Amino acid sequence: MPKSPSDTKPPAERAVLVLVNEDPDDDAYAEEELTSLCEASGIEVAGFVRQRIDKPNTSTYIGKGKVDELLAAVKDDKADVVLFDCELSAMQQRNLADALKAKIVDRTQLILDIFAQRAHTREGVLQVELAQYTYLLPKITSVYTQFERQKGGIGMRGPGEQKLESDRRRIKDRIAHLKKDLDEVRAQRGRQRAGRRKTPFPFACIVGYTSAGKSTLMNRLSGSEVFADPMLFATLDPTTRRVELKSGYSLFLTDTVGFVRNLPTHLVAAFRATLEEVAEADFLIHVIDVSHPSWELQRDAVQQTLHEIGADKRPVLTVFNKIDLLADRTILRELVAAEPMSVAISATKAIGFDDLQDTIVRMIRSLLVPIQAIIPYSKSGLVQECYDFGRVLKVDHKEDGIHIEAELVPEMAERIKAHTQP
Numbered sequence: 001m002p003k004s005p006s007d008t009k010p011p012a013e014r015a016v017l018v019l020v021n022e023d024p025d026d027d028a029y030a031e032e033e034l035t036s037l038c039e040a041s042g043i044e045v046a047g048f049v050r051q052r053i054d055k056p057n058t059s060t061y062i063g064k065g066k067v068d069e070l071l072a073a074v075k076d077d078k079a080d081v082v083l084f085d086c087e088l089s090a091m092q093q094r095n096l097a098d099a100l101k102a103k104i105v106d107r108t109q110l111i112l113d114i115f116a117q118r119a120h121t122r123e124g125v126l127q128v129e130l131a132q133y134t135y136l137l138p139k140i141t142s143v144y145t146q147f148e149r150q151k152g153g154i155g156m157r158g159p160g161e162q163k164l165e166s167d168r169r170r171i172k173d174r175i176a177h178l179k180k181d182l183d184e185v186r187a188q189r190g191r192q193r194a195g196r197r198k199t200p201f202p203f204a205c206i207v208g209y210t211s212a213g214k215s216t217l218m219n220r221l222s223g224s225e226v227f228a229d230p231m232l233f234a235t236l237d238p239t240t241r242r243v244e245l246k247s248g249y250s251l252f253l254t255d256t257v258g259f260v261r262n263l264p265t266h267l268v269a270a271f272r273a274t275l276e277e278v279a280e281a282d283f284l285i286h287v288i289d290v291s292h293p294s295w296e297l298q299r300d301a302v303q304q305t306l307h308e309i310g311a312d313k314r315p316v317l318t319v320f321n322k323i324d325l326l327a328d329r330t331i332l333r334e335l336v337a338a339e340p341m342s343v344a345i346s347a348t349k350a351i352g353f354d355d356l357q358d359t360i361v362r363m364i365r366s367l368l369v370p371i372q373a374i375i376p377y378s379k380s381g382l383v384q385e386c387y388d389f390g391r392v393l394k395v396d397h398k399e400d401g402i403h404i405e406a407e408l409v410p411e412m413a414e415r416i417k418a419h420t421q422p
């Protein structure tokens with residue numbers, strides 16, 4: 001029975017991938033990651049071309065000889081897309097498209113396309129659209145500037161030039177509107193954080209390389225059903241859940257968007273509202289896929305992004321995940337021994353979760369201030385606030401006042417400082 005048009009999907013675009021990483025040691029990793037990005041975007045990989053570049057060619061990024069080689073690969077592989085693992089200028093894209101007779105896509109466009117497919121909430125859609133327009137604007141400007149530089153010439157004046165200026169103005173207006181909408185989102189997130197600060201529970205963010213197992217860990221700890229998939233950028237919109245731990249401790253835990261090597265600056269800027277959740281957290285849980293052969297590169301990429309968003313000074317609990325996929329686990333002892341706040345687990349198999357909970361509790365306790373105080377009966381309301389903003393260990397009512405031992409958030413500890421015992 002023939003399928004109706006609505007039942008058929010258009011054939012996947014076929015792409016030749018151009019790898020331009022400088023370090024030969026990164027070859028296998030760069031190829032694997034770009035292939036995974038293509039899979040996440042629904043692009044079929046037809047072949048690879050590699051170029052070592054000391055200084056990119058201003059016209060085509062790669063050299064003329066490599067352009068000829070690439071043209072042959074496009075014809076042989078019947079590709080309709082050429083995907084560069086770097087960011088191209090407008091002129092480079094145009095010149096390459098003319099030479100190769102194919103659509104030219106750079107790394108930033110590819111990641112933006114994946115994010116556009118993954119965005120479901122209003123916040124996610126706004127942030128992706130802002131990143132797309134911010135990426136597009138200088139390319140429109142570049143084309144317009146080229147027309148401006150022409151001294152006369154047929155086709156270089158009039159409606160074409162006016163349309164470019166009109167397009168640029170519309171994009172700027174849309175960017176301004178999106179930023180205004182996202183400012184409202186940021187304010188709303190700020191109010192939500194302020195509300196959480198009225199509870200005694202700390203706020204932690206799960207961070208890590210995309211597909212490291214963050215959402216699976218979130219589900220295990222919170223009992224929630226956050227979408228978890230090994231595909232890159234399966235989770236885009238952040239989710240916050242309250243997690244109950246051992247010994248009566250609790251925390252708010254947020255699962256965030258995964259990071260990636262050379263994360264486009266447009267995305268970092270556009271996702272400011274989301275990434276502020278990371279920068280404002282009491283501590284971070286950095287999930288590392290220790291089974292990945294290039295896990296150290298992934299760890300470094302996450303740390304670089306944390307630095308860019310001003311979150312690199314947050315306390316970090318390191319979680320070496322996917323230990324069930326390791327043939328030899330002897331290295332784990334060295335890794336955990338080298339990191340004071342670290343643990344080795346398998347989120348999928350629930351291996352090491354007792355150690356993980358113990359380590360999270362240690363992290364929480366390191367953020368609380370132990371106090372012993374005698375609170376006057378005239379200020380007995382402070383006792384309830386100790387319950388509200390910390391963990392009360394002991395209360396004893398005596399003649400001279402209410403004797404209390406507790407672990408409090410720093411702000412609460414400061415409030416009753418005058419009543420504490422030396």
